[in-house]
Amino acid sequence: MHEMGIAASVLEAVGKELTRYPGRRAVKVGLRIGELAGVDAESVRFCFDVIVKDSALAPLELSIEPAAGDELDFAYLELEEEAIPA
Amino acid sequence: MTQVPVEKKILSENQRIAAGLREGLEAAGTLSLNFIGSPGAGKTAFLEKTLSLLPRDARVAVLTGDLQTTNDAVRLARYGFPVRQITTVGACHLDARMVEEHLEGLAAQPLDLLLIENVGNLVCPTSYDLGEDAKVVVLSVCEGEDKPLKYPGIFRKAEVMILSKTDLLPYVPFDAALARRNAREINPAIEIIETSFPTGAGFDQWLGWLASRAARKPAKARAALSERAMAVSEI
Numbered sequence A: 001m002h003e004m005g006i007a008a009s010v011l012e013a014v015g016k017e018l019t020r021y022p023g024r025r026a027v028k029v030g031l032r033i034g035e036l037a038g039v040d041a042e043s044v045r046f047c048f049d050v051i052v053k054d055s056a057l058a059p060l061e062l063s064i065e066p067a068a069g070d071e072l073d074f075a076y077l078e079l080e081e082e083a084i085p086a
Numbered sequence B: 001m002t003q004v005p006v007e008k009k010i011l012s013e014n015q016r017i018a019a020g021l022r023e024g025l026e027a028a029g030t031l032s033l034n035f036i037g038s039p040g041a042g043k044t045a046f047l048e049k050t051l052s053l054l055p056r057d058a059r060v061a062v063l064t065g066d067l068q069t070t071n072d073a074v075r076l077a078r079y080g081f082p083v084r085q086i087t088t089v090g091a092c093h094l095d096a097r098m099v100e101e102h103l104e105g106l107a108a109q110p111l112d113l114l115l116i117e118n119v120g121n122l123v124c125p126t127s128y129d130l131g132e133d134a135k136v137v138v139l140s141v142c143e144g145e146d147k148p149l150k151y152p153g154i155f156r157k158a159e160v161m162i163l164s165k166t167d168l169l170p171y172v173p174f175d176a177a178l179a180r181r182n183a184r185e186i187n188p189a190i191e192i193i194e195t196s197f198p199t200g201a202g203f204d205q206w207l208g209w210l211a212s213r214a215a216r217k218p219a220k221a222r223a224a225l226s227e228r229a230m231a232v233s234e235i
Helices: A003-018 A041-052 B012-028 B043-053 B071-077 B096-103 B152-157 B166-171 B176-186 B203-214 B219-234
Strands: A026-034 A061-067 A072-079 B002-009 B031-037 B060-066 B083-087 B113-117 B134-140 B160-164 B191-194
Touching: A003 A026, A003 A041, A003 A072, A003 B002, A003 B012, A026 A041, A041 A061, A061 A072, B002 B012, B012 B096, B031 B043, B031 B203, B043 B060, B043 B071, B043 B113, B043 B160, B043 B203, B060 B071, B060 B096, B071 B083, B083 B096, B134 B152, B152 B176, B160 B176, B176 B191, B191 B203
Parallel strands: A026 A061, B031 B113, B031 B134, B060 B083, B060 B113, B134 B160, B160 B191
Antiparallel strands: A026 A072, A072 B002
16 A cells, blocks of 8 residues: 555665665666555555656666565665776 | 675665664664564554553654555654654664664654654565664564564564554464464564553553663663653652
8 A cells, every 4th residue: 555655665765775776777787675554566566666766766766675574674776887088 | 706705784775774773773762672573463552552651741652654645653653742743654663773873863853752653564674774772573462473583583683572462462372472473483582572552551560661761871871761660669
């Protein structure tokens, strides 16, 4: 039910994380969602797709790994290779 | 492509604010409880009864969340304690920032007890830490005995389950023993208290739990709440 808020939090967290890698773009974000987290992965995916395409982070792929507990984690970020200086 | 590990909570911003709240409440010696239950489970009535049993000079405050209206705050304010309504305008849960904002200036003195009534919902509020000491889940006998199995998240995280509206047991096909078994299957350590607003049944046990939970807090809250629980049990 609050998956839109979760998706928005993910985008916010990605934006914040990216400030540690100036000049780099994120291509993929990896989440871990536990079955007791009370969050539906498919619904997060739907909400994420809706909001990411209008954000500065687009295109950004989402990967969700299931887990056993109540994890609701931002596990990793995949960055585009650094541009080779001309 | 480079993969960099992040390993943070998705709701880390909420977590950060909740940690700050927890620290502040801990320093003030406040016992804080987050009440979660379906719409109509009887959360407001339960809190009304609790407030009516506490002495007028108890340092207690209430935050109550709903999508719209200040109806609950009006009901809860009748007992003379500071109450604030948090209107979420559509959001299905309270988050730590809302609590932080509404706590500001709520009470002049440090509190012994802060009661937070979440938005009626068994799912979303479970994910949002509000800096509370414990979650309390309210389940009424008008619901299904299998709610703990259907919504395991909240029953797993709650320290107490209030089984409310027990005065209706003769009129509804609710098996209280089965509901208890289901809750314990999810959370063997959960404390279960059966209560009724109109008869007041179970509230002595509830106030006893409050006093013993406060005993795990710093000395200030412990003394205040145990004195008050005793005062109530003598009435």
